[in-house]
Amino acid sequence: MQVDKTTLQDISIFHREEEQSIFFRLNKTHTNGGREYLKMILSKPLNSVAEINDRQNTIRQLIEVLNKMPTTITNGTIMVIESFFDTAVEHYPKQPNIANSLFYKILSASDYSVTDYSVTHFVGFIKDMFKIKNIFENTVSTKKITSWKERINSLLSRPVLQTILEWENDKKLSATETLWIGNYLRHSFKEQCFELLTIYSQIDAFISLAISSKTIGFHFPTISETEVPYVNAEGIYHLLLDSPVCYDFKLNQDKNFMFLTGANMAGKSTFIKAIGTCIYLAHIGMAVPARKMELSRFDGLLTNIQVEDNLLKGESFFFNEVQRIKRTVNKVKDGNKWLILIDELFKGTNVQDAMKCSLAVIEGLRKTKNALYILSTHLYEIGEELRQYNNITFKYFETKVVNGQFVFSYQLLEGVSDDRLGYLILKREGVTKMLDDL
Numbered sequence: 001m002q003v004d005k006t007t008l009q010d011i012s013i014f015h016r017e018e019e020q021s022i023f024f025r026l027n028k029t030h031t032n033g034g035r036e037y038l039k040m041i042l043s044k045p046l047n048s049v050a051e052i053n054d055r056q057n058t059i060r061q062l063i064e065v066l067n068k069m070p071t072t073i074t075n076g077t078i079m080v081i082e083s084f085f086d087t088a089v090e091h092y093p094k095q096p097n098i099a100n101s102l103f104y105k106i107l108s109a110s111d112y113s114v115t116d117y118s119v120t121h122f123v124g125f126i127k128d129m130f131k132i133k134n135i136f137e138n139t140v141s142t143k144k145i146t147s148w149k150e151r152i153n154s155l156l157s158r159p160v161l162q163t164i165l166e167w168e169n170d171k172k173l174s175a176t177e178t179l180w181i182g183n184y185l186r187h188s189f190k191e192q193c194f195e196l197l198t199i200y201s202q203i204d205a206f207i208s209l210a211i212s213s214k215t216i217g218f219h220f221p222t223i224s225e226t227e228v229p230y231v232n233a234e235g236i237y238h239l240l241l242d243s244p245v246c247y248d249f250k251l252n253q254d255k256n257f258m259f260l261t262g263a264n265m266a267g268k269s270t271f272i273k274a275i276g277t278c279i280y281l282a283h284i285g286m287a288v289p290a291r292k293m294e295l296s297r298f299d300g301l302l303t304n305i306q307v308e309d310n311l312l313k314g315e316s317f318f319f320n321e322v323q324r325i326k327r328t329v330n331k332v333k334d335g336n337k338w339l340i341l342i343d344e345l346f347k348g349t350n351v352q353d354a355m356k357c358s359l360a361v362i363e364g365l366r367k368t369k370n371a372l373y374i375l376s377t378h379l380y381e382i383g384e385e386l387r388q389y390n391n392i393t394f395k396y397f398e399t400k401v402v403n404g405q406f407v408f409s410y411q412l413l414e415g416v417s418d419d420r421l422g423y424l425i426l427k428r429e430g431v432t433k434m435l436d437d438l
Helices: 005-010 022-026 032-043 049-064 075-086 098-107 109-137 143-155 159-166 175-188 190-215 268-284 317-332 351-365 380-386 422-428 431-436
Strands: 222-224 231-236 247-251 257-262 292-296 300-304 338-343 371-376 392-402 405-414
Touching: 005 268, 005 300, 022 032, 022 190, 032 075, 032 190, 049 143, 049 190, 049 222, 049 268, 075 109, 075 175, 075 190, 098 109, 098 175, 109 143, 109 159, 109 175, 109 190, 143 190, 159 175, 175 190, 231 268, 247 257, 247 268, 247 405, 257 268, 257 351, 257 380, 268 292, 268 300, 268 338, 268 371, 300 317, 317 338, 317 351, 351 371, 351 380, 380 392, 422 431
Parallel strands: 222 292, 257 371, 257 392, 300 338, 338 371
Antiparallel strands: 231 247, 231 292, 392 405
């Protein structure tokens, strides 16, 4: 699925302040390598239903074995092993025995200490990778799990490692055994060791997705390969909210354009971002924050939510809004299946101009049958003119004023809202009185 950096920021997959990102919420990794691989997974949505299903099944299988997976591999373990190869030490005896190993331990005490510490971590890592391989042997294999399992099995088949696997877990290594393994590691197993570390980074990232899917209560969506796009969702919510409101909604070829209205703070932007997040995570191959979700595979996701001006290029806010819409039009002309999310179109110009521009954009975009659109706006006045088009559905978020206080239901209702709360908010916050007192 095609996405760009603007879209990833708009739906908060990544964010300048990491704690406000989807990545931060889903990151349960234990290693730096796992963290980076998770970031890669979240930045590259998949392009086929087969790939998506395989990843879904991989995460499902990992959920089933979470309580069996070894927990002793830490970032410290990985860092010790990696740094061992970069640490300069005196050459080990080519054929370690009791005598020359004892001399090395005494005469090169600091180098021996580094070697002993590193080898101990390596032995523990090898044993845990063997446990992981055995766990995978007893799971329903997916392509991903099979590739991990086969490669781990191949790398651990070396006679030296087979000897290590036969040792008791609490075995205290002799100086001879320590130098023997250290020698083997540095001169015969460096590339293979780094490959094992890479495999574990991948497993760490996938385990992170499994933990998130289980603990947050996600559900796996059903994704189909169809000629035209559709989404049917129940109980969808925004992942980053602590107390989210759930929504039900659907879009399809017959009703492919949602015209969304409502006052400030009523929930329009949150709803749009929740949809974008769920569609995106579905194409990552993971479970989504929804009770149920069925959708087509999309070829692309494009948003127009947080447009900014560019002072260095001399580009105004409105100009960049126009450029974003131009990009949208060029994308939906390609005949592929797109989801387009637009929040408050044409904020950078006057109301009359914004209405004329918005009407032109909506009337143009709604003609395409290969894309689904959700567009939010304060310009409820154009809603009446749009009712002539059967493929546009009208939804709004209700706002009530009770005893001078705003009450937001955050429920998606049928129709068009003409709520305008800007001046009331100004008054409630005491700004009008402050201005009167100047």
